[in-house]
Amino acid sequence: MTDIVIHDAIVLTVDDRNRLFERGTVAVDDGRITAIRPSNADDELVDADAVIDGGGMVVLPGLVNAHTHLEMTPLIGAFSDLDLLEMMGSGIALFNRLGEGDFEYLVEAGYELAALNFLVGGVTTVNSMDIRPSTGAETFGDAGLRGFFGPVITDLFWDTPVDEQFARARSFIDSYHGSYDGRIRATICPHDDWSCTRSLWERTADLAAEYPDLPVHTHLLELEESNTMARANGAGDSIALLEDVGLLNNQLIAAHFRIADDDDIHRVAAADASVAHCPSVFCYWNPDGETQWTPVPELRAAGVDVGIGIDDHYWHDSYSLFGEARQTRLAANLERGAGQFSSMELVRMLTIEGARALGVGDEIGSLEPGKRADMILLDVDKPKFTPLTNIPAQVVNNAAPADVASVIVNGDIVMRDRDVQTMDPAAIQESVESAVERFEASSGWNLDISKGDPPSAVETVHDLPKCGPVHLLSRLAFQSVKDRLRL
Numbered sequence: 001m002t003d004i005v006i007h008d009a010i011v012l013t014v015d016d017r018n019r020l021f022e023r024g025t026v027a028v029d030d031g032r033i034t035a036i037r038p039s040n041a042d043d044e045l046v047d048a049d050a051v052i053d054g055g056g057m058v059v060l061p062g063l064v065n066a067h068t069h070l071e072m073t074p075l076i077g078a079f080s081d082l083d084l085l086e087m088m089g090s091g092i093a094l095f096n097r098l099g100e101g102d103f104e105y106l107v108e109a110g111y112e113l114a115a116l117n118f119l120v121g122g123v124t125t126v127n128s129m130d131i132r133p134s135t136g137a138e139t140f141g142d143a144g145l146r147g148f149f150g151p152v153i154t155d156l157f158w159d160t161p162v163d164e165q166f167a168r169a170r171s172f173i174d175s176y177h178g179s180y181d182g183r184i185r186a187t188i189c190p191h192d193d194w195s196c197t198r199s200l201w202e203r204t205a206d207l208a209a210e211y212p213d214l215p216v217h218t219h220l221l222e223l224e225e226s227n228t229m230a231r232a233n234g235a236g237d238s239i240a241l242l243e244d245v246g247l248l249n250n251q252l253i254a255a256h257f258r259i260a261d262d263d264d265i266h267r268v269a270a271a272d273a274s275v276a277h278c279p280s281v282f283c284y285w286n287p288d289g290e291t292q293w294t295p296v297p298e299l300r301a302a303g304v305d306v307g308i309g310i311d312d313h314y315w316h317d318s319y320s321l322f323g324e325a326r327q328t329r330l331a332a333n334l335e336r337g338a339g340q341f342s343s344m345e346l347v348r349m350l351t352i353e354g355a356r357a358l359g360v361g362d363e364i365g366s367l368e369p370g371k372r373a374d375m376i377l378l379d380v381d382k383p384k385f386t387p388l389t390n391i392p393a394q395v396v397n398n399a400a401p402a403d404v405a406s407v408i409v410n411g412d413i414v415m416r417d418r419d420v421q422t423m424d425p426a427a428i429q430e431s432v433e434s435a436v437e438r439f440e441a442s443s444g445w446n447l448d449i450s451k452g453d454p455p456s457a458v459e460t461v462h463d464l465p466k467c468g469p470v471h472l473l474s475r476l477a478f479q480s481v482k483d484r485l486r487l
């Protein structure tokens, strides 16, 4: 007997031909899609464990959040109205305390809240770079979701000893990679190209060589300082540094890639590396207003898979990956003129290109027989979707998390008709509320219903890492002087 049959739905396959069935049937067995075809009159009578009437629904692949950080999720609202400097200062102080093992209860609540809110919003896969990802792997695994997780590694951002960071990374890989029926996978996460020394990149490359199947997930060409630090690290620029150490290859997932020039695009395309585009973070916290916008159309034209990520969603208060697709379009059109993407291209970036960026495009990201059954049902029988024309545009311009009716991951129904099957939303709300109360009492943050206030500047400075950032800033300053003098 078949496990699941969805019949009489609009099916947006996102296959190579972008096939769209007006009245389609999808069958799932043993975790995989077994058939996609036009519906027959008697499909509702098919013998299956779950027969889902897809009338008024659009079925599409589960969304892939290609770059994010999840453990501080309960602090949504805390950073929203701070200026950039306050946000960076209080954020780094918090990262440092998390790295030292503080606020474990907040991390636990954060992963539960993130898993729940992304699940109900149609995100079936996340790629999260965090400080203490073990809890995330277990929470997402138990929730029935798919997740790529890895612990941050950096030697100029905080003071955690490098040996300890690599020991944590190795132990995470050995404990979690391939767990939960392969739904949970490990990644290697050097934090970025502006807070890591060459020696850290070399050690990272050694670790990656030991685990050649693992993605290497980093922030790349995010800030003007990226190439400056690469020169301080003895390389021509950021991409050359990765090439020097042996990490410029098809396992690389580069978040942002904002300041990339044509040569950077060409080298990343030639290496078959991938990019995760995260528009909201920079639209919200744009540090300068002068820097160019991420050249996503050029990257895609060069053949680079570009997924979409929500990044630090607790800085810009959103769980909506649909919203990131809309923001991808709006930011690009504002900067460069209308028509930067078709709606279908954005749907592809939300699904199959995100999956390819993570190296799992053969398994998920589109609805095709043989692929793992990760799919969502959007309820489009609503005034907001009437008249129901141009489905790809409705998905990327108009859909919201609340329109997701049902979610299937790996052939298991994890939400049906808005009823979450794998988590207890009320219990999660309660545990998040008590975690945030405890956090306020012990951290100096004040999070009330009118706004969020970080601890005083004195307390923040006290909690900042003492060595890392000082080395970081002095290296950048020294290299800037050398650049100016052309040494």
Ligand SMILES: [Zn+2]
Binding pocket: 067, 068, 069, 219, 255, 311, 312
């Ligand atoms: Zn990020």
